[in-house]
Amino acid sequence: MNSKQLQYFLTTVHKGSIAGAARELDIAQPAISQQLASLEREMGAQLLSRTFSGVTLTPAGDLFLSHATKLMDDINTAKSELRELVGKTAGTVKVGMLPSIGNVLSMPLIAEVKQNHPKLKLEISTGPSYSVKGWLEGRQVDIALTYEQDVDPRFMTVSPLIRENLHLVMANQATSSEYSHLAGRESIPFWALSQFPLLSPGNKDALGKLIEHYENATGVSLQHNLAYSGQLMTGLRQVMQGEGVMILPTSAIFHLEESGLVSTLKIVEPEMQRLVLAATNKTSPLNEAVLKMLKVIKRVVASEQALQHWRGSLAFTDQSEMKGVLASGSLMSS
Template sequence: MNTKQLQYFLVTANKGSITASARALDVAQPAISLQIANLEHELKVKLFERDFRGVQLTESGQKFKQHAELIMQQISLAKQDISGNKETIKGKVTLAVDQAIGNILSVDLFQELEHRFPEIDLQLRIGPSHTIEQWMSEKTTDIGITFERHNGHYLSNSIALIKEDLYLVMAQVPKNPIHAELAHYASLPVEELQHYELFMSETEDSLSQILQREAQQLNFTLKRKNAFGQLMTTLHYVSQGFGLVVLPSSAVFHLIDSNQIRCLPLIQPQLQREVCISATNGKYNVAAANAVTELIREICANKYMAQQWRGELLDQKYYRADLKQINAIGSPGAC
């Protein structure tokens, strides 16, 4: 098995045709067919079903495709590390995130790119979770920050970053007398949410789905109030004392640091949202996309260690326990 075989296999799998793969690679069709045949012989499995329309992956082919993509990613990263020429990495990368993740990642990410990879042109696309998944399915973005790991083929390259804790966010001094009683709580059972009207995003969004799922399991109905289109507008309204909203710390860490809001951990059960970074299939061999992905993983760990992104860190690659302990000294236990 060699990298040429893996490359030919992956391009053919993504194109769905040896003819199309030959055009994309500028290689003769018989050469591609031979390399794939040799690969199948070595693996002792059939990777493609062939008919007049082209080729389709078998079940074994689909499993092998995930491994082949990871191998090619690691080879690309190994070349970068050994060569020491990271500053020469260039290209355009499109990253899709929702507003909360954009809030915690974007400033650090653009600063680090300017410092480490000045020739990478990062384009940020902001949208709700279901729109991000659609963009990835349509292959109109290179990388996406998604929520929960899915079985969809376009999320096969996902890395789970963090399970972020969800909080009930409110003003330090609520204007609504009904909300004033919450000042006596250190945390809030999820079932208690039924007594309060909540700003909520559209029903397809991941946060709304998590809340709706828990409400159904606990047999109560949420009092829903449509959120403003922009997260910062909703947060401004809430911070002025005129409403409540459920959000992760990624959306509000800057307001926590400036003491503009108060947030209560949601318990019984503890509410969390799993955050994943996913590469769109077919983008596996782009050095610039790999560099952006690694920076995001590093920033996620840094934000977690700084107590700004709260929850359970799932991606341990850049985690330093000693640094987290130092940052925790003198930090408040709740936001």
């Protein structure tokens, strides 16, 4: 029995067929069938029941599944620990994220990797939530920074990062008469959003799904502007011209707010929040470079939250390494 056989077995079970495993692993079906048959001979039991429609676990296979999962976890852990021991935390890590997340994380993340982790190479791709989800499923990225609304437990393993607050984003109150009556306020109740034309991304996007959830939960119908293209920067330009408002986290607009180009009000009654997560594909073993990048991402998230660029509360519990970051408001070498 070897790790290749274990990987083939686990992937076949996960995909429900040898054909599905072959597509997932980009390996010919006969090669997978041969390795599975060899594994069954060595185990002395039939592990999979094969039919034209796919495969199912036999009682023996069901018992073996937990052992195989643990063995693969142990193998991957051993590989990671050995790489760390010999100081070979190197490689390219591809990270996919939404534009609103990329706006706050991309530059400090690139700077942190360049300064403190020169053996790592970071590649960032941005797109709508459904695209980022597809990239991770297709293993085009190693890490996806996404939202709980788009989590698919069939292939995702997730680690919480931050529970971000959502805000009403509008043209600057001081220069726009339409919003001058909101001057001096720090928050706005959800029901009051119905008086503004809302540039909404639609329910295909994670944010659109969340807005729809709040509408259903409160019974409040918002004025969705279907002319919105769904592109963040285009929408923000419309907002700055007074053509509508948006519901966004501060990660998307902190730089515009600091420059006085937009104003924000925290949404309350109920408070609008969403959980941001770092997701990996559970069918892809995590190498040391990916594990290191996950730690770096958490450090940068903590720094941007401390700077109030990304308003909300940190959602991960391993914050002991963040004490220096939170105290200084800037990243520190690891």
